[in-house]
Amino acid sequence: MKIRKILELTKGKIVNDYDDLDREVKGGCGADLMSDVLASIQPEAVLLTGLCNPQVVRTAVMADVAAIIMVRGKKVPQATIDLANEEQIPLILSPCGMFELCGVLYNAGLPCFEKPISEDECICDE
Amino acid sequence: MSPTNPSRTTVITDQVAESITRVEELGYEIKVREVMTEKVKCLNPTMTMRETVEMFRQEMISGAPVVTEAGKLVGVVSMEDLIHCLCKSDLDATVEKYMTPDPISVHEYEPVVEALKTFVNSKVGRLVVLNLEGDLAGILTKGDITRGFLKALQRDYENEELRKYRARHLFEDINSDRTSLILRYTIKAGDFTHGGQASSNIKRALLRLGASPQLARRVGIAVYEAEINLIIHTNEGGIIRAEIEPHRISIRVFDNGPGIENVELAMQPGYSTATEEIRELGFGAGMGLTNIARCVDNMALESVPGSGTRLRMKFFLDEESVGEGLSRNKETS
Numbered sequence: 172m173k174i175r176k177i178l179e180l181t182k183g184k185i186v187n188d189y190d191d192l193d194r195e196v197k198g199g200c201g202a203d204l205m206s207d208v209l210a211s212i213q214p215e216a217v218l219l220t221g222l223c224n225p226q227v228v229r230t231a232v233m234a235d236v237a238a239i240i241m242v243r244g245k246k247v248p249q250a251t252i253d254l255a256n257e258e259q260i261p262l263i264l265s266p267c268g269m270f271e272l273c274g275v276l277y278n279a280g281l282p283c284f285e286k287p288i289s290e291d292e293c294i295c296d297e
Numbered sequence: 298m299s300p301t302n303p304s305r306t307t308v309i310t311d312q313v314a315e316s317i318t319r320v321e322e323l324g325y326e327i328k329v330r331e332v333m334t335e336k337v338k339c340l341n342p343t344m345t346m347r348e349t350v351e352m353f354r355q356e357m358i359s360g361a362p363v364v365t366e367a368g369k370l371v372g373v374v375s376m377e378d379l380i381h382c383l384c385k386s387d388l389d390a391t392v393e394k395y396m397t398p399d400p401i402s403v404h405e406y407e408p409v410v411e412a413l414k415t416f417v418n419s420k421v422g423r424l425v426v427l428n429l430e431g432d433l434a435g436i437l438t439k440g441d442i443t444r445g446f447l448k449a450l451q452r453d454y455e456n457e458e459l460r461k462y463r464a465r466h467l468f469e470d471i472n473s474d475r476t477s478l479i480l481r482y483t484i485k486a487g488d489f490t491h492g493g494q495a496s497s498n499i500k501r502a503l504l505r506l507g508a509s510p511q512l513a514r515r516v517g518i519a520v521y522e523a524e525i526n527l528i529i530h531t532n533e534g535g536i537i538r539a540e541i542e543p544h545r546i547s548i549r550v551f552d553n554g555p556g557i558e559n560v561e562l563a564m565q566p567g568y569s570t571a572t573e574e575i576r577e578l579g580f581g582a583g584m585g586l587t588n589i590a591r592c593v594d595n596m597a598l599e600s601v602p603g604s605g606t607r608l609r610m611k612f613f614l615d616e617e618s619v620g621e622g623l624s625r626n627k628e629t630s
Binding site (some may be wrong): 205207210224227232233 | 425489490491492496497500510514517518521522525578579580582583584585587588591
């Protein structure tokens with residue numbers, strides 16, 4: 172899915188200097204825990220998050236994230252924008268909430284890029 | 298040039314500086330003399346315009362400076378001057394009669410951007426280039442500038458290719474019994490603003506050295522978690538030391554305290570001693586060490602409460618994670 176399409180679906184806008192709207196995003200992942208992102212996300216996904224500190228961008232770089240969506244239209248700190256410019260990652264600000272955005276993108280055909288946790292790590296059956 | 302092109306009078310803010318393109322930079326870096334045409338064909342003021350036409354045709358040029366016997370520059374003849382003369386069927390007149398006197402000139406040591414401004418303001422097609430003594434040094438057309446820029450860009454490109462090539466062949470070109478590259482980073486406690494910089498730099502270095510994106514990602518994530526741990530949990534921060542060898546990457550992270558009370562407990566997924574403030578930043582979920590374990594081939598965590606913590610991580614380069622430069626070495630450690 173192209174960034175252009177994501178902007179349209181999320182009613183979002185790019186808040187940093189980034190203009191390659193034809194960049195392809197292959198899947199999606201939603202998380203507020205950066206460790207969850209690092210543990211589960213597959214490369215070239217869009218990351219939906221409620222956080223907007225610069226560490227989100229650092230995490231995105233480490234995890235080869237293609238784009239970041241910051242949900243619920245928060246004010247994004249300049250330090251975050253600066254880092255996103257430096258790393259050339261699009262920062263999308265959307266007015267909608269996390270649940271709605273994940274649903275909208277998933278329904279539009281964007282696959283889930285969260286790796287399931289392995290069985291020995293899961294404690295659900297204990 | 299684009300409207301963001303800074304002139305001498307405008308203050309260049311960081312924001313403007315960022316949007317300056319490489320070509321615009323070149324305008325300031327390259328001097329007129331580097332791109333001008335030297336050894337130009339000159340006319341003499343006493344020559345006829347007929348001779349001028351003949352010379353233009355033979356030399357396939359569309360303009361030339363006019364220089365006296367004594368070597369003094371007195372004007373230029375352009376196509377426009379020639380048309381002027383042809384309209385009056387006055388080809389037997391002297392060059393002096395139809396030349397444009399006092400030609401617009403630039404200095405050979407001026408940056409190209411000054412010449413570009415002159416082109417824009419004067420609408421002429423060719424500038425006379427003068428040397429320090431004020432004598433003719435050459436001619437400058439917009440075509441000369443374009444050619445000069447293209448050459449400079451080509452040079453830039455070749456340099457970057459060379460840099461990449463050198464990085465990739467680092468381990469092949471240097472002979473020793475055991476070659477390694479060591480990167481060290483000092484991490485300050487509580488410094489969230491720069492958190493992740495060291496791991497970004499290590500990841501980038503690995504990619505430059507030819508590591509596969511998968512390997513660079515695993516190393517990046519593991520070091521990032523360790524870096525965040527130094528920022529969150531130490532008294533004074535710590536050191537990250539990454540040693541890159543052709544067959545493995547060894548990373549050591551160490552600090553001087555406070556140390557971990559129960560290492561086994563700390564390794565359990567979900568166990569965390571982080572404060573609420575840190576959790577609000579998206580960290581401290583107790584998954585850091587678990588994530589590290591997932592990414593590395595080998596890890597060892599030792600801690601003495603009150604004295605400090607040492608984390609060692611190893612990544613072995615196998616066939617699938619090897620890029621062009623970091624190649625497998627069959628030797629085992």
